[in-house]
Amino acid sequence: MPASNAAKAAPARDEKAIEAAIRALAAAFGNRLVTSQAVREQHGNFLTWIPNQPPDAVVFPQDAAEVQQIVRICAEHRVPVIPFGAGSSLEGQINAPHGGVSVDFRDMNKILAVHAEDLDCVVQPGVTRKMLNEHLRDQGLFFPIDPGADASMGGMASTRASGTNAVRYGTMKDNVLSMKVVLANGELISTARRAKKSSSGLNLTQLMIGAEGTLGVITELTLKLQGIPEMIGAGVCPFPSVEAACNATIITIQSGIPVARIELLDALQVKACNAYSKLTLPETPMLFVEFHGTEASVAEQSQRFGEIAVDFGGGPFDWATKAEDRTRLWQARHDAYWAGTQLRPGSKALATDVCVPISRLAECVTETQGDIAEFGLVAPIVGHVGDGNFHVSLMLDMDDPDEVKRAKTFLDRLAARALEMDGTCTGEHGVGQGKIKYLNAEHGLGAVAAMRAVKQALDPLGILNPGKMLPTV
Amino acid sequence: MPASNAAKAAPARDEKAIEAAIRALAAAFGNRLVTSQAVREQHGNFLTWIPNQPPDAVVFPQDAAEVQQIVRICAEHRVPVIPFGAGSSLEGQINAPHGGVSVDFRDMNKILAVHAEDLDCVVQPGVTRKMLNEHLRDQGLFFPIDPGADASMGGMASTRASGTNAVRYGTMKDNVLSMKVVLANGELISTARRAKKSSSGLNLTQLMIGAEGTLGVITELTLKLQGIPEMIGAGVCPFPSVEAACNATIITIQSGIPVARIELLDALQVKACNAYSKLTLPETPMLFVEFHGTEASVAEQSQRFGEIAVDFGGGPFDWATKAEDRTRLWQARHDAYWAGTQLRPGSKALATDVCVPISRLAECVTETQGDIAEFGLVAPIVGHVGDGNFHVSLMLDMDDPDEVKRAKTFLDRLAARALEMDGTCTGEHGVGQGKIKYLNAEHGLGAVAAMRAVKQALDPLGILNPGKMLPTV
Numbered sequence: 001m002p003a004s005n006a007a008k009a010a011p012a013r014d015e016k017a018i019e020a021a022i023r024a025l026a027a028a029f030g031n032r033l034v035t036s037q038a039v040r041e042q043h044g045n046f047l048t049w050i051p052n053q054p055p056d057a058v059v060f061p062q063d064a065a066e067v068q069q070i071v072r073i074c075a076e077h078r079v080p081v082i083p084f085g086a087g088s089s090l091e092g093q094i095n096a097p098h099g100g101v102s103v104d105f106r107d108m109n110k111i112l113a114v115h116a117e118d119l120d121c122v123v124q125p126g127v128t129r130k131m132l133n134e135h136l137r138d139q140g141l142f143f144p145i146d147p148g149a150d151a152s153m154g155g156m157a158s159t160r161a162s163g164t165n166a167v168r169y170g171t172m173k174d175n176v177l178s179m180k181v182v183l184a185n186g187e188l189i190s191t192a193r194r195a196k197k198s199s200s201g202l203n204l205t206q207l208m209i210g211a212e213g214t215l216g217v218i219t220e221l222t223l224k225l226q227g228i229p230e231m232i233g234a235g236v237c238p239f240p241s242v243e244a245a246c247n248a249t250i251i252t253i254q255s256g257i258p259v260a261r262i263e264l265l266d267a268l269q270v271k272a273c274n275a276y277s278k279l280t281l282p283e284t285p286m287l288f289v290e291f292h293g294t295e296a297s298v299a300e301q302s303q304r305f306g307e308i309a310v311d312f313g314g315g316p317f318d319w320a321t322k323a324e325d326r327t328r329l330w331q332a333r334h335d336a337y338w339a340g341t342q343l344r345p346g347s348k349a350l351a352t353d354v355c356v357p358i359s360r361l362a363e364c365v366t367e368t369q370g371d372i373a374e375f376g377l378v379a380p381i382v383g384h385v386g387d388g389n390f391h392v393s394l395m396l397d398m399d400d401p402d403e404v405k406r407a408k409t410f411l412d413r414l415a416a417r418a419l420e421m422d423g424t425c426t427g428e429h430g431v432g433q434g435k436i437k438y439l440n441a442e443h444g445l446g447a448v449a450a451m452r453a454v455k456q457a458l459d460p461l462g463i464l465n466p467g468k469m470l471p472t473v
Numbered sequence: 474m475p476a477s478n479a480a481k482a483a484p485a486r487d488e489k490a491i492e493a494a495i496r497a498l499a500a501a502f503g504n505r506l507v508t509s510q511a512v513r514e515q516h517g518n519f520l521t522w523i524p525n526q527p528p529d530a531v532v533f534p535q536d537a538a539e540v541q542q543i544v545r546i547c548a549e550h551r552v553p554v555i556p557f558g559a560g561s562s563l564e565g566q567i568n569a570p571h572g573g574v575s576v577d578f579r580d581m582n583k584i585l586a587v588h589a590e591d592l593d594c595v596v597q598p599g600v601t602r603k604m605l606n607e608h609l610r611d612q613g614l615f616f617p618i619d620p621g622a623d624a625s626m627g628g629m630a631s632t633r634a635s636g637t638n639a640v641r642y643g644t645m646k647d648n649v650l651s652m653k654v655v656l657a658n659g660e661l662i663s664t665a666r667r668a669k670k671s672s673s674g675l676n677l678t679q680l681m682i683g684a685e686g687t688l689g690v691i692t693e694l695t696l697k698l699q700g701i702p703e704m705i706g707a708g709v710c711p712f713p714s715v716e717a718a719c720n721a722t723i724i725t726i727q728s729g730i731p732v733a734r735i736e737l738l739d740a741l742q743v744k745a746c747n748a749y750s751k752l753t754l755p756e757t758p759m760l761f762v763e764f765h766g767t768e769a770s771v772a773e774q775s776q777r778f779g780e781i782a783v784d785f786g787g788g789p790f791d792w793a794t795k796a797e798d799r800t801r802l803w804q805a806r807h808d809a810y811w812a813g814t815q816l817r818p819g820s821k822a823l824a825t826d827v828c829v830p831i832s833r834l835a836e837c838v839t840e841t842q843g844d845i846a847e848f849g850l851v852a853p854i855v856g857h858v859g860d861g862n863f864h865v866s867l868m869l870d871m872d873d874p875d876e877v878k879r880a881k882t883f884l885d886r887l888a889a890r891a892l893e894m895d896g897t898c899t900g901e902h903g904v905g906q907g908k909i910k911y912l913n914a915e916h917g918l919g920a921v922a923a924m925r926a927v928k929q930a931l932d933p934l935g936i937l938n939p940g941k942m943l944p945t946v
Contacts, residue, residue, distance in 0.1 A: 159672055160676075173676070187919040190916070193892070195829055195861055195891075195897045197633075197646075197828055197860050197897075200912065202928075203646070204924065210674075227729040255700065256766075293770075296769060355670055357593070389669075422667040428672050431674065435673070439673065446660040450662060450931060456930065457927055
C-alpha cells in the first residue's frame with residue numbers, strides 16, 4: 001500500500017470545529033438538531049457493556065439532500081458523522097468515541113415503492129423490519145431477513161445482518177439490490193440499477209453493505225422480496241447432545257432440504273425459555289425448525305427431517321402446523337435473549353456471535369461450553385446452525401471485576417477458536433468497536449491494509465464513523 | 474473525490490520497460506515465459522469483433538508465489554499484468570491495449586480440497602467448470618454456475634459470470650465464499666474465511682468479483698457447492714408471443730416455484746436450433762425449463778408451471794424426464810450460439826447481453842426485436858428470463874461497413890434501452906473494453922469516480938489490466 005495508507009487515526013477532537021458544525025447544522029435544521037444530554041445518550045451504545053459514548057448532537061434529516069447537507073457541513077469542519085438507525089447494534093457501532101454528529105433516520109422511514117412483479121421494494125433507511133413486513137403482507141410478500149431486533153434497514157445493511165431465515169434466504173448481502181449512498185464528499189450515488197444481476201463495474205453495493213457507515217451514509221435501499229409461502233410448518237426436536245443436533249443439521253443441509261430456519265438452543269437456553277415463555281420442553285439441546293413451501297413439499301421436508309433426526313438419536317419431532325403454536329414457538333426463540341437475562345436477574349447481558357464452517361460447529365459449540373464451565377460463567381447458547389453461526393449470551397455481574405475479566409478472556413478465546421477453525425469473529429453482529437482487535441488476526445495485515453486503503457480513498461478526511469471496524473494499525 | 478482520483482489513463486507504452494520486464498520474467502520462468510507471436514495472439518481477444526490486441530509475453534505460473542513474483546516484476550517496470558483463464562470472455566477483457574504480460578493459469582488447475590460436509594471446495598483459478606463438475610460428480614455434488622462456455626473459475630469470478638442456473642442458484646457473486654488474491658503491491662491476501670457468512674470487515678471478496686482483474690490477480694477460490702438433486706425434470710413450452718412467455722415467467726417466479734432454469738428462445742433462435750440440433754420444435758417463442766428436487770416436488774413444480782403456461786396461451790408443455798431427452802434439449806440450448814451462426818454462414822457472431830427488471834423484460838425484448846427488423850440485422854435472442862437477462866447474437870457481415878455501422882447503433886440503443894428501464898448494460902458478460910462507454914450513463918459520474926478512487930487506492934501504478942472496465946474520464 002502507498003505511504004498515504006499507513007495507520008490513520010481519527011481526527012483529534014476539536015471543540016471549536018464541533019461547535020462551528022453544530023452552529024451550522026442548527027441554522028439549517030432548527031429543532032431537528034438536538035443537543036440535549038438525554039437524547040445524545042440515547043444515541044450512544046446502551047445494549048451492551050461497551051461504554052455509552054454520546055455524540056455531540058443528533059440531527060434528524062428528512063431526505064437525501066439533507067443528508068448531503070449534513071455530510072458537507074461535517075466535512076467542512078472535519079467533524080465525525082455517525083449514522084443511526086434503531087440503535088439495536090451490539091458492538092458499539094453507534095458510539096461517538098471522537099464526538100461528532102449522529103444522523104438519526106427516524107424521519108426517513110417511508111416505503112417508497114413496492115414492485116410486486118419484480119419482487120423488490122424501495123425504502124428509506126429508517127424503515128424497520130416489522131414496518132416493512134406489515135406493509136407487504138397484503139400483497140402476499142415478505143422481506144426475509146430477521147435479526148431478532150426490530151432493526152432498521154439502513155442499520156441491517158450497514159452491519160451485514162442476517163438471523164434465523166438466513167439459512168434459506170441469505171443475509172443482507174444477498175437481499176439488497178441497490179442503495180443510494182451519500183459519500184464523504186457529499187455526493188449522492190446509486191450503487192447499482194434495479195436489475196436482478198449485473199456484471200457492470202465494481203460492486204459498490206457490496207462494498208457499502210457491512211461497512212458500518214465508514215464509507216458512506218445510506219439514504220435509500222432497494223430490497224429483494226419473497227412471496228409468502230403457501231404453507232409454513234414448524235416444530236421442535238430434542239437431541240441427546242449438541243453434537244447430535246449439529247450433525248443432524250449438516251445432513252439436513254447436505255440433503256438439499258430447503259429448511260427455512262434451523263435453530264439450536266443448548267440445554268441452558270431451553271431451561272431459560274421454559275421459564276420465561278411458559279414452555280415445557282425437555283431441557284436438552286433442541287432444534288427449532290421451520291419449512292416453507294407448498295403443502296406437499298412442507299410435509300415431505302418435515303418427514304425427511306424427522307428421519308434424519310432419528311438417525312442421530314433425536315426426536316420425537318414435535319410438529320406445529322397451527323399458526324398459533326408456531327407463533328408461540330418462534331416468540332420463545334426470539335425472546336431467548338430476554339429469557340437468558342432471567343437466569344440471573346440483575347446481571348448485564350452481553351451477546352456475542354461467531355461463525356465457523358458447519359463441519360466444525362459441534363466442536364466449536366462444545367469447546368465453548370467447556371470454557372463457560374471452566375470460567376464459571378452463566379451463558380446460554382443459541383445458534384443459526386444451518387449457517388454455522390451461534391450466539392453466546394453472557395449474563396454478567398458487572399460489579400465483580402474478576403468475573404468481568406474472565407468474561408473478556410472467554411470472548412478472546414471464543415474469537416480465536418472461531419478463527420482457528422477458519423471461521424469469523426462475527427457472523428452477523430459486525431465489528432463496531434468491540435471486535436476491532438480481532439480484525440488483523442482474522443483477515444491478515446495485507447487484507448486489512450487493503451480495506452484501509454479503500455477507506456482512505458473514499459473518506460480521506462476520516463469523518464465517517466471513525467473508530468469503528470478498522471484497526472488504525 | 475480527491476484530486477489524485479481524477480482521470481488517470483493507463484501508463485504510456487514504454488518499450489524499454491517492457492523489454493526489461495520480459496528479461497526478468499524470462500530469467501525467472503525460463504520456457505514458461507513465451508513471446509511467440511502465435512501464442513501472444515491466442516491471448517488477445519478472438520471471439521468477437523473487438524480487435525485482437527496481444528500481450529508482449531505470456532507467462533504460466535504454477536503457484537501463488539510465482540504470481541506474486543510476476544506482479545512484483547511488472548510493478549517494478551510499470552508494465553501491465555493481464556490475467557488469462559480460458560479466453561472465453563466476450564468484451565475484450567483479455568486484450569492488452571497497452572501491451573504487457575498475460576498471466577495464463579493453464580498450470581494452476583488443481584482442485585485443492587472438497588469439503589463435502591461444508592458444501593464447499595477450494596480450487597485454483599485455472600480449473601474450468603466442466604473439470605470441477607467431473608471431479609465432484611462421484612460425491613453427489615455440483616457447482617451450479619454455468620455460463621455456457623467451459624470457462625475457468627478465475628475468469629468467471631472476474632466477470633461476475635452466471636448463466637442458465639442463476640435464477641435458482643445465483644451468480645458467481647453468490648457462490649464464491651473467499652478468494653486468495655495477489656494485489657498490485659505483490660502482497661497475497663485472503664479476502665475472507667471459509668465460514669458461510671461473516672459481518673467482519675469490508676467485503677473484499679465482492680470487491681474482487683467482477684473487477685475483471687483490475688484490482689488484483691486471483692490465485693485461489695473457495696466455492697459453494699450444491700448437492701446433485703434427487704430428481705431433475707425438464708421440458709419445453711411454446712408460447713404465442715415473447716410477451717406471453719415473459720409473463721408466464723414472471724408468475725412462475727412470483728409463485729415461488731423454485732425453477733432451476735427458465736430460458737427463452739425467440740422464434741428465430743428456435744428455427745436456428747431446429748436446423749442445427751435436428752429438433753422439430755414449433756418455430757414460435759419457447760421456454761426451456763428445468764426443475765430440481767425430489768420426485769414429488771419436481772412433479773408438483775412442473776404441473777404448476779404447466780398450468781401457468783396455459784393461462785398465458787402457452788403449451789403444450791412437452792416434458793422430458795429421461796436423461797437423454799434432457800441432455801439433447803440442453804445441448805441444443807447450449808449450442809444456440811453456434812446454431813445462430815449457421816443462420817448466416819460466413820458471418821461474424823457477436824454476442825451481447827443486457828439485464829432489466831423482469832417486469833420490463835417483455836417490452837425490452839419486443840422493442841429489441843423491432844430494432845433488429847428496422848436495422849435489417851440477423852440476430853436471434855436467447856434469455857435467462859427468470860433474471861430479466863437476455864442475449865442478442867448478431868450475425869454480421871464484417872465486409873459490409875454499413876451493416877457494421879448499423880450494428881453499432883443497434884448496440885448503443887440496446888444498452889440505452891436497458892438503462893432507461895433501470896437495468897444494466899451487462900447482466901453477465903462484463904464490461905471489458907466493449908462496454909466502457911456505457912459505464913458513466915449506467916452508474917453516474919459520482920459512482921464511477923468512487924470506483925476509480927478504489928482502483929487508484931489498490932493499484933496506484935495502474936498496472937492491473939489497464940484499459941478495462943473503468944472509463945478514464
